Amino acid sequence: MRVIPVLTAVIVSVALYLVVFEREALMAFALGDAKAEESTEPQDAATAAAADTEEPAVGVVVLRSEARSIDSAVVLRGQTRAARQVEVRAETSSTVISEPLRKGAFVEAGDLLCRLDPGTREAQLAEARARLAEAKARVPESQARLDEAHARLAEAKINYTAAEKLLQGGYASETRKVSTEAAVRTAEAGIASAEAGMEATQAGIEAAAAAVAAAEREIDRLTMTAPFDGLLESDTAELGSLLQREAGSLCATVIQLDPIKLVGFVPETEVSRVTVGTLAGAKLATGQQVQGRVTFLSRSADETTRTFEVEITVPNPELLIRDGQTAEIAISADGELAHQLPQSALTLSNEGQLGVRVVGAENLVEFRPVTLLRDQADGVWVGGLGDRADVIVVGQDFVTQGVKVAPTYREATK
Template identity: 35%
Template sequence: MNLKSYLIALAVALVLAAWMLSGQLGTDESVAQTAPASRGAVVMDVQVASFEARQVQRYLENQGETRADQDVDLRAETDGQIAEVLIEEGSTVAAGDTLVRLAMGDRDARREEARARVVQREADFEAAQRLQGNGFQSDIAVQEARAALHSARARLAEIEKEIRDTRIASPIDGAVESRPVQVGDYLRAGETVARLVDTDPLIAVAHVAQQDIRKVQTGREAQVSLATGDELSGEITYISNAAESGSRTFRVEVRAPNPDRLPAGVSATIRIPLDPVRAHFLSPAWLSLEDTGEVGVKTVDDQNRVVFRPVDIVRAERDGVWVSGLPDRIRLITVGQGFVRAGETVNPVEAEGSPGLATEPPGGAGMPTVSGG
């Protein structure tokens, strides 16, 4: 092959190579240009439902217990043998009712002696005053006669009180919780005769966390649910001024009328109403967790863009959760929220059979009540 033929063959090879390379480059550029456009044209379908917020009555809920309004250990105020017992355990008494009588012993005789001594001291004092007026008695003698009279009267008052104390009466309206004495027992002053309790009203006691105590006010109504299944309604009458050192909680007492005399000492749930809040009732499956750790839901705006909205969980119930922090009306993504991100455009599709505007919790009517801070 001569040089000319070699050059012609080389030129043809270069042209073919250039043509092939130009085609390949053109294809890559076309793909690079069309691929984003192709991807941008894909809009994901998501299922949505419309929701409207409702006014929700919130409650601050705490566990506690109940106690009697009055719990009295009735004690003897004088020594003596029990002559009569007029009550039984479990019986109801009124304030002033006689419960136990002690034997009088020699008290009547000592009272008569004290009365006679008072009469004598009165005569002595009158005589001293007359003699003083006539100049035959000194001031000191009169003062001594006066002191003796006062001492005699004090002694009479003392024995009369001792006699009154032989009748042991109830200081309150209530029930006899226990009566550890019987006829014939000898009591010393200070020994227990009976334990009396008054459970009307019933006092419910709870310990409220320090972060919630500013939400509680005296005079506010509260609900008390007893472990027995009974329900009472009362008023907050006491809030401690200092937190307990260990738990950092504050003692709160609710006084609830208890005409049926429900028992004290049982566990109770105390629910204190807080200010109402606008909230939505949603399925927990519709909640999303952002990379930042925020809990929220994904909604669709008027331009069909995905919007992530943080929420506060007000209360969890068996069929769903109450959440606050959302606009009154939302279009919520109920299916597909895990495959779209905030800012993306989607094709919202109303769920088949969706009412279009969900406002009621399952089985609910009227203002819902939820618990939580």
């Protein structure tokens, strides 16, 4: 038996075992790092354990945003409303004798709308005037009676004075004095009667004048005119139709569209930003854009909606704006600091509050609520982020409050 081939086979088997099953130890021995491996083995195990417990940072894109001052506006929806609208109704009863005007016609203040049949009203006016003249004719007669009464009183007083002096001198009797004294009293009663007659005459004159005025007023009511410049919203009453005072029969409806009003309702959270005289604009449903000023702001809120009515007066010389059109109104307000962000940066908290996620201290995510101020094609303007903010614009939906991130920053475009 040969010894050398056996030893060779053993050596080859050991070498193969070391190469296959103890390769790392063999390599370390070959490189001379056996001691280093033994000394660092506990430390590498601790590092690996720490690495296993620490969560990896999430990569996000962050926008470094700085606040800028923008002109803010109070935006609300409303509608147009005619500056004035009046229903001209009958104040007396009679039939229409004027030709009707058709709706849509332009009328000026004082233009005839409806004329009614006078009937016997002119005769009643003539009678009232005659009674007034008769009452005035009684004035000289009443005045003459009053003057005559005063003259009789003066004569009676003279006779009484003379009788008294004669009685003192023993030239007249007591009877004569008493007789003259009674004449004075009768003259005074005559003056009172004459004055009463004069007052009755004046009362008759006033009553007759009132009757004349009433008759004239009744005749004036036969003619109904436009109260202001405007458009007819309805046809005037047809020829021959009966208008009645008791029912307040309609003659015509007149509306004024120049100027026209824009009416909206401001929420109570925004009412302090609106003042009378402020410039305002609106876009109508037709696409037409108009501009005016705030002329009225309600001091009392609507009990149901808790909003305040606001009116904006807008010129409408060509009458292109109609009554009742829908309008999107923007009322100028003081500027404020805001950040311009892409719309995709907005998100909701667990409570449903609108906001953005920002990178805070130690690269931890924070949620910041915001107020939407303006929505434009190139982004949204929001408030509530202070002067500077690192807003996550990519990856904000994959992180939550307190998560550590690995931010990649980019500057906001001016």
